[in-house]
Amino acid sequence: MSLPKDGLPAEQVLDEIRALRTADHPTHGGRLFAYVYDPGLDGLDDLAMAAYALSAHVNGLDPTAFPSLLAMENALVGAAAGLLGGGPATVGNVTSGGTESLMLAVKAARDAHPEIERPRLVAPVTAHAAFAKAAHYLGVALDLVPVSASALRPAPEDVAAAIGSDTVLVACSAPSYAHGVVDPVAGIAAVAAAAGVRCHVDACFGGWTLPYLRRLGVQVPPFDLSVPGVTSISVDLHKYAYTPKGVSVLLHRDAELRRPQYFAYAGWPGYTMVNPVISSTRSGGPIAAAYAVLRHLGDSGYLALTAKTLEAVRELAAAVSRVDGLRLVAAPESTVVCFTADLFDVFVLADELAARGWHTQPQFAYADVPASIHLSVTASVAPRVAEFGPDLAAAAEAARAAGPVALPEVSLDVPLPELLGALGFGDGIPERMAPVNALLNAVPPDVREALLVDFLGYLQRPAL
Structure with a gap:
């Protein structure tokens, strides 16, 4: 970006930001299970x-x-x-x-x-x-x-x-x-x-x-x-x-x-x-x-929000347990529901959930801890839980039908743009991340670190 010669009207600048934000995951509404924390309360953002x-x-x-x-x-x-x-x-x-x-x-x-x-x-x-x-x-x-x-x-x-x-x-x-x-x-x-x-x-x-x-x-x-x-x-x-x-x-x-x-x-x-x-x-x-x-919500407000979150955690965990081939990695003790797949590819499952509007956080395997899907559950999720269960079952069935993801046949030694092209990165991040996640899951942690450092460096370049 170069600076405009005479500056732009305020509303035009805000419109630019609004247009850029359309590419982001939704920060509100209970469908993003990582990175942001939404209480689902009207007016709280305005106050903050x-x-x-x-x-x-x-x-x-x-x-x-x-x-x-x-x-x-x-x-x-x-x-x-x-x-x-x-x-x-x-x-x-x-x-x-x-x-x-x-x-x-x-x-x-x-x-x-x-x-x-x-x-x-x-x-x-x-x-x-x-x-x-x-x-x-x-x-x-x-x-x-x-x-x-x-x-x-x-x-x-x-x-x-x-x-x-x-x-x-x-x-x-x-x-x-x-x-x-x-x-x-x-x-x-x-x-x-x-x-x-x-x-x-x-x-x-x-x-x-x-x-x-x-x-x-x-x-x-x-x-x-x-x-x-x-x-x-x-x-x-x-x-x-x-x-x-x-x-x-x-x-x-x-x-x-x-x-x-x-x-x-x-x-x-x-x-x-x-x-x-x-x-x-x-x-x-x-x-x-x-x-x-903090002053606005007070102790009773946080107790009520935690009660809603607890309800959502329990219902999400129950939804996971109802799907054949899925199991909880750990019984929920706080606000996390973490589960893995035994009968199909967990990274394909994450893609199928994303295709249905649920944005989760895949986690790679570590030692004998399996690859998994992490859900950070917030109060805003509670009204959406009834929708999640059927979508999870449908996503699991689609992942089972798709079978395991095939590792991309590409050398890790090729130049980064060529590697990204082979992984499906064209003009942006591909809709399906399972092949990328499968590759990252298969390589040793130090190789994964190097690949992701190079990838982030590739993304973080100014348009001059």
Whole structure:
């Protein structure tokens, strides 16, 4: 894109954006089971955007200049602490998302031990990939604890065996993203505490629903700051708190644990930089929008939304169990329904669901954990569940009739445009992704990573 010489009328620019948005998956309506979180409430988007606009130009770099943002951030942290077992000493910060929250938890643990030359992080293989990203960025070695395909969660004794003298942090999930399984946090935190090591609970995905699920009668194991040995926990408000994107909260049990999270630098002629999070300049828009949504929905609103989500989860799981050849990878423990196919190709099934207007998230096989379809279930799904069951059955029948997808007969060593052409990429992403997913599922993880890096780099090129 080149800049127009004289600028365009505002409505024309908005029309351009509207036209571009027609290619996107629907963010509302309960048919997209990943990436976005829709409560299905009229007027909530308008409230959030109005609050966003009020604070979009406020800069979180200096809270003494913009105390409104400091007050709203502290309010969000307080709400999260109250929900997640925090006490009077609990402190925290708002970050841009779960990845930043996890990176800062790793940074705080690393920097609390400057005497350790090669710090290490212990995490189950089911932990979010953001832990691997944090370890990579921060120069921390990653020690992965295996899980079985039946349990999908680590045993505390295996975590204990992985802890060494250079371990600075132990991580666990509540729940894990891929399968929605809650790790044995109490046992893991106990072995971490016995070793004198911090324990972070990644509740980015489920932290805003698990407390409400417990109040609705679901058996939720202990997982938050009320558990002895848990030193920090993270929760994304832009997931099940239903705020606009860009808001997560990282909590520490006390201020001393948080202190290494900060970055300060006075060795230059400008202002002394002091940052609690990775960004320096931070727009107040996302924080104000989150503040408005939380204040508007309140405790009773979130309880009602969680009840609707729980109903949808149970009905979706039942729909899966009714289809011959499908089985749940794990019994639902939170807001995830994850299933696999034993009699037909799961990637073909995902395509057949997409053809019927249901956009799911295929997941590749890992060790002895099979390839699967992941559904992140939100409150907006509840009114659509009755439609999903028959479509799932029809999609399964079509996948069974189609048979397994044939791997593309193409060398991975050819130039990327030629490879993409062989995979069906012409002027855009093909409607049927099963051949692509089958190929990615068949290659080793490091090859998959390289292919996807090249593919994303191919897409992210400006039209000059």
